[in-house]
Structures are given as structure tokens and as C-alpha cells.
Amino acid sequence: MTTTQMQLIPTKSSLQYEREQFRNESNVPHLWALLDEVTDPEIPVLSLWDIGILKDISQQDQSVTVVITPTYSGCPAMDVIREDITAALTKYGIAQVNVELELTPAWTTDWMTNKGREQLRGYGIAPPVDTVDRVLTQDTQVQCPHCGSHATRLVSEFASTACKALFQCNDCSEPFDLFKHI
Numbered sequence: 001m002t003t004t005q006m007q008l009i010p011t012k013s014s015l016q017y018e019r020e021q022f023r024n025e026s027n028v029p030h031l032w033a034l035l036d037e038v039t040d041p042e043i044p045v046l047s048l049w050d051i052g053i054l055k056d057i058s059q060q061d062q063s064v065t066v067v068i069t070p071t072y073s074g075c076p077a078m079d080v081i082r083e084d085i086t087a088a089l090t091k092y093g094i095a096q097v098n099v100e101l102e103l104t105p106a107w108t109t110d111w112m113t114n115k116g117r118e119q120l121r122g123y124g125i126a127p128p129v130d131t132v133d134r135v136l137t138q139d140t141q142v143q144c145p146h147c148g149s150h151a152t153r154l155v156s157e158f159a160s161t162a163c164k165a166l167f168q169c170n171d172c173s174e175p176f177d178l179f180k181h182i
């Protein structure tokens, strides 16, 4: 890919780009597509791929190995995710499903796809911004997912789960969650 082509996707982080490239090189694209149907239990609009949990899928005969990286340790949804992955592949006719956890490198919100960020916003949750420090110490550049205003304020560092911070919009007065950057 030339530099010129790279500049056509300036909003996509290099980590996102690497993930997509890895997926595109897989020899089991149908299995990746199949798991696009499996969503995060806590944010059901986001697929495991879009939230960045899904790392690798490989197949050997009738055995499929899926590698996932857990999100925040405060979001213990891994058992449900493991069951959902197994169910989706079993339904497809895969005899044996192994779900492996990869803890290093740690999951980061930078792995979240742009599609996932838009879906979060549509769901009423502000997508992660650059650093949580900036969010928590400054007047914030967090955009209200309801009306699009940047005039928002932090209400609580912890919202419904430790993954999220609670904000309120000064313009439309609606409260909303921010998905924290890590």
C-alpha cells in the first residue's frame, strides 16, 4: 500500500488497520463472518470483532480454535462470550470448539473498529477518546451521543460498570455513559 492510499483512511488507527489486515489474510474468512453474529453480552450492539475482543480463528479438520482477549477485568463477561462462540460454531457444524484467552498484549479500546465506535454512539454511549486522563482531568472533549454537543461534564468516574464513566450533557441535559479509553 502506498502512502497516498494510507492517507485515504486517516481516522483509522494503525492498530485497527493491523487487525483488519490480519483478518483479511485468514484462510477461514467464513468463520470470521460467522462470529460477526456474536455480540458483547454487555453492549449487544457490538460484535466481538468490533469491540476488539476477537483475535484469531484457526481450523484443523473439525476442530476450531478461537483466541479472544478479555476487555476490562471489571467486566466479567468472558464465560458468556465463550459459550456464545461455542454455540455459534457448533450450530454451524463444528465438532470441537476451543476458546483460548490471550492476556498479552492487553486489550485496548484502540482495537475497537470505527464501525463499533459509531454503533456505540448510536446506542447512546460515547465512544472512547484518546486518554482517560484527558477525559477525567479536563473540561472534556467528550461528545454527547444524543445531540452531538461538546458541552458535556463528568458526573462520576464510574457509571453502570467500571468500564464506563457517567457524563451529562449541558445542552440537552441527558446523562450518558462514556466508554473509557484504556
Ligand SMILES: [Zn+2]
Binding pocket: 144, 145, 146, 147, 148, 149, 169, 170, 171, 172, 173, 174
Ligand atoms: Zn446532548
